Amino acid sequence: xxxxxxxxxxxxxxxxxxxxxxxxxxxxxxxxxxxxxxxxxxxxxxxxxxxxxxxxxxxxxxxxxxxxxxxxxxxxxxxxxxxxxxxxxxxxxxxxxxxxxxxxxxxxxxxxxxxxxxxxxxxxxxxxxxxxxxxxxxxxxxxxxxxxxxxxxxxxxxxxxxxxxxxxxxxxxxxxxxxxxxxxxxxxxxxxxxxxxxxxxxxxxxxxx
Numbered sequence: 001x002x003x004x005x006x007x008x009x010x011x012x013x014x015x016x017x018x019x020x021x022x023x024x025x026x027x028x029x030x031x032x033x034x035x036x037x038x039x040x041x042x043x044x045x046x047x048x049x050x051x052x053x054x055x056x057x058x059x060x061x062x063x064x065x066x067x068x069x070x071x072x073x074x075x076x077x078x079x080x081x082x083x084x085x086x087x088x089x090x091x092x093x094x095x096x097x098x099x100x101x102x103x104x105x106x107x108x109x110x111x112x113x114x115x116x117x118x119x120x121x122x123x124x125x126x127x128x129x130x131x132x133x134x135x136x137x138x139x140x141x142x143x144x145x146x147x148x149x150x151x152x153x154x155x156x157x158x159x160x161x162x163x164x165x166x167x168x169x170x171x172x173x174x175x176x177x178x179x180x181x182x183x184x185x186x187x188x189x190x191x192x193x194x195x196x197x198x199x200x201x202x203x204x205x206x207x208x209x
Contacts, residue, residue, distance in 0.1 A: 024153050025084040025092055027200030032073045034194025040066035041186030048179040060114065067107060084204065091153030098145045106138050132176040135185040139169035142192050158196065165192045
């Protein structure tokens with residue numbers, strides 16, 4: 001048994017004696033992705049309605065930078081999250097696994113669309129139109145991931161975030177092709193990622209317990 005696991009067991013035992021559940025330790029990662037992708041979507045929305053302030057916001061470079069920054073910050077700060085007390089508990093390991101898989105899938109889908117976005121013009125699908133599917137699919141996966149996290153970590157209020165994410169998925173799907181699609185994507189990402197992340201950060205244990 002490693003020292004980290006032994007320390008986590010002692011930490012969980014202390015929480016159990018106090019009648020509390022082990023808190024999630026990945027709040028900062030949710031905040032990072034929420035702020036990065038939410039801001040990118042709002043910048044793209046501003047460009048669409050003519051108030052853009054960044055030249056590269058009108059094209060794929062905005063999203064390339066956002067995804068690169070998101071993964072870079074996640075990998076850097078993720079190491080610190082894994083070192084926090086309770087990180088090896090079932091709830092935290094489940095949350096880390098499910099959200100990592102969501103991130104890998106969404107990133108892989110986006111990269112695939114970069115290659116095949118104009119392969120369907122013969123069917124009447126305009127080039128780049130399929131990128132509009134990113135937010136509906138991402139919000140749907142957010143809802144599933146939060147629901148699984150809520151169950152594994154016994155954090156019931158995260159189920160409400162799942163419902164908000166699914167509502168955002170339906171709205172963004174209904175608005176595909178409209179500039180409001182990006183507005184829903186930006187605000188929805190902040191609500192479904194950054195906000196719960198901030199709440200979770202408040203409940204995280206300190207590095208030393």
